[in-house]
Amino acid sequence: MSDQRVRSVVVVGGGTAGWMTAAALAKTLSAQRLKITLVESEAIGTVGVGEATIPPILTFNAMLGIDERAFMRATKASFKLGIEFVDWGAVGETYHHPFGTFGLDLEGLKFHQVWRKFSELAGPIGDYNLTEAAARRWRFSLPDPDPSKVMSSLRYAYHFDAGLYARFLRGFSEQRGVVRIEGRIGQVDQNGETGFVEAVVLEDGRRIEGDFFVDCTGFRGLVIGQALKVPYQDWGRWLPNNRAVAIGCELGGDGLTPFTRATAREGGWQWRIPLQHRIGNGYVYSSHHVDDDRALDTLLANLDGAPTDEPNFLRFTPGRRERAWEKNVCSIGLSAGFIEPLESTSIHMIQAGITKLLALFPGNGVDPLEVDEYNRLTAEQVDRIRDFVILHFHATRRDDTDYWRYLSSMIVPDSLARRMELFAHRGRWFPSEYDLFHEPNWLAVLLGQGIVPEEWDPLVDSLPDNQVRQRLSQLSDLIARTAEAMPGHAEFVARYCGAQQGVAA
Template identity: 40%
Template sequence: MQITQDPIKKFVIVGGGTAGWLAGATLGNIFKHSDVEVELIESEDVNIIGVGEATIPPLIDTLESLGIDLSEFISATQASFKWGIKFENWYQEGHSYFHPFGELGKRIDGHEFYQCWLKLKAHGDNTPLMAYSPEAVLAENMRFFVPHQAMNTPLSGARFALHLDAVLAGKYLRNFAQSIGVKRTVGHVELVDKTLDGNIASVTLSSGHTIAGDFFIDCSGFNSLLIGNALNTDYQDWSEYLPCNRAVVVQTTLSEDIAPYTISRAQEAGWSWHIPLQHRMGNGYVYCDKYISDEQATATLMKNISGKALTPPRVIPFRTGLREQVWHKNCLALGLAQGFLEPLESTAIHLVSKSLALFVRMFPTKQHNAILQAEFNRRIHQDYVEIRDFLVLHYCTTKRSDSPFWQDWQHRPIPQTLQQRINFFAQQGGLLRETEALFQATSWYAVLDGMKVNPLSYNPTLDALDAKTLHKSLNMGRTALEQCVLKQPSHLQFLQQYCPAENP
């Protein structure tokens, strides 16, 4: 059988920033030894939003797959390391918990570690769950580790992410992409021309220059010049479940040690973030304007910062949700053009890289393929639903009722998909697992335990294990973890030795 292909020969990416240049780097890396062209159009009139400065561990895998030197990237983006997120005041005022990456403990005689911990808790052991998390213990002690030296130690399963300067990350990826053949064109898209069958044929810049292509990638941010304006793809609004619709952001000087974690602090009408980089602190307040004005939100944020302001506060409106079709016709939307979920769990850059990886797996030709597009859109929608439900979990389990915002959360409807998860967990601490899910067991356990959602019992098969023997085993593991952590360098020492920041 002879297979005929009609391959794509020209990709046009509209929009720069992290999303655009990550797309350029990915496609440029794939086609660097071919005749396929990748051209990115970047407007100097459009400011980068630059909110997503905290990431999650899959970014490390993405950078390594591109052949990017991690130490060089960290230095160039003024990055610091991230073991997870410390949530303050979410359950109630004065309460905090930690959401780490990686795994919690080790399986014991075939039993999941969480179930072993749950049994001991039922028998009166009050050791916190996070005492068994390498990332949580490292974060508490402000330590980092030399990864290759952690093999065969209690730290071997630890996973980390980065805090980075989004603008510098975009510049780094731009230089990398250009070095492997991606063409950069500076200009502002004024017109989008379509073929008779509705595909995008070309874009015309304000200079009058026209750029044609076979496939277009929309990284134009909230403007959605291609997928929204030109192709009229509808937007699913999820404000029913996630009502926050604005953020005010400000950058400040560092006034204390560089913590290896993000702080998320619940506020009167939402929550604030505090992200330490090597050269400054990123701060923001995500809120709903139904409960607080921009001026009040700005004042709240400024009261919660440490250090001196480096930039004036900037308000960014947004609408939570995603496009009905993120791949439509010969156009793929990425980043803010694709959708938006508040940055509570730092998923923005991950959704870009995940979309690109899935697109590569379902790579099209010039010919329209409804089957590929439908499955791609289904999978991306599934990813957004998973993240949406996980974000809602942080809100709907609160006991706060000290402001109208939190009072309303006591009665707000939650997605049925999330309710099913909570109901299932409430029985024996079990989780509903999905293929290729972003949030694995540790994440669900961390937030559910942190928000004091306690199951009625543990799995009865754990009664086959002797409680005293189990207690001894867990205690030995916890002690070994603590001793190993205290031998590691401080986070600041590691940064200064292995990947000090370049001058901004």
């Protein structure tokens, strides 16, 4: 058997995906003496957005051995406890999608079923989630590692400056031997018989050869799409947003909130992501319903402070590559697909792609069975995220614009329709092994968007009412007291990882 071991990897592209991939390969495959090269073009640049994350990012940084304070200082980060949704179920309504769980199951019965029966006197379900209780009070503290403490239930992620994160990871990767090449790729050379990629060729003629390629070229999909012609599934019929305009502004208004705010607008939605030195803002919209000028006007009219840079217009097609890995090319990041940023899932999908690539890294040659497995797992995971994101747009009572009328009446994927129906009837929800978002996430959004189950699990009726009422009231009191005792988020950030003196409160 010929020796086809992978000795050199070329990471094509140096945005968040490229540098996360290079850093992870350099860290975990260092014993294999792998030659890792990253090619990027400053002239092309990166998308330059992508500032909100979800909790698994902590695992990624821990895998790299990154110190949290150093990372937060370098990326001017703040903590994120979840997302505040404004005007989604109906204009005037607000809810939180917090990280972490709601309440505690009672006698083997799901907490939300018990809560549903007593909901009139139990108060909002968010009163039973410590992460939400802290977010609503704009407070933060690190979780307690002792699982017997209520503080152990707090979950968090980060808001950070995406450009600074890529720069941070570049330093990390270069220290571990990754070689960066600056230049614009004009051509991809493939083997005439197998179609495997042999090299990328820069416009100045330099040829960068490799045994394995990771396509991190963003929406261009230079290798996976343009060279290997792997088709892209377009999900525009369910996720019509296909444009965004982003701009930074000075920290003002509500300041350093420990949550992302997503405000529904006439033809899309607006994000507000507070960092230590500025707020990241953007309007994600459907070009079928709103034009660019109107989108920019809406965004500029809804900033907390003076703009700090020029507006950045972006175009995208929601969907995914039919096969993320083809031959000796694995696509990671926007080249593999993009679900619009409502639930901050893109950076996580980069992480998930890297984790699977490491688990299935080629031994003696690329194994088609393993490539199939990578593609199957990726497709399942992305399709489940797609359903969760569609839920936010579809489960609405808004009918004030064509955009919202279209979204509330469209036919959604069967997998989502079934989950919504089961929940609306009796609060039933069953996991799939591919879910990134679990029952508490779905509960927050289903209830938040106004889908309250008609009935509850009949087994709840076997619990003694008095005892249940008492448990509920003890639990919500404990959570409220614990949240009240935390320091303010801005104060915590300034003390723990302030990038400069005097972070605005």
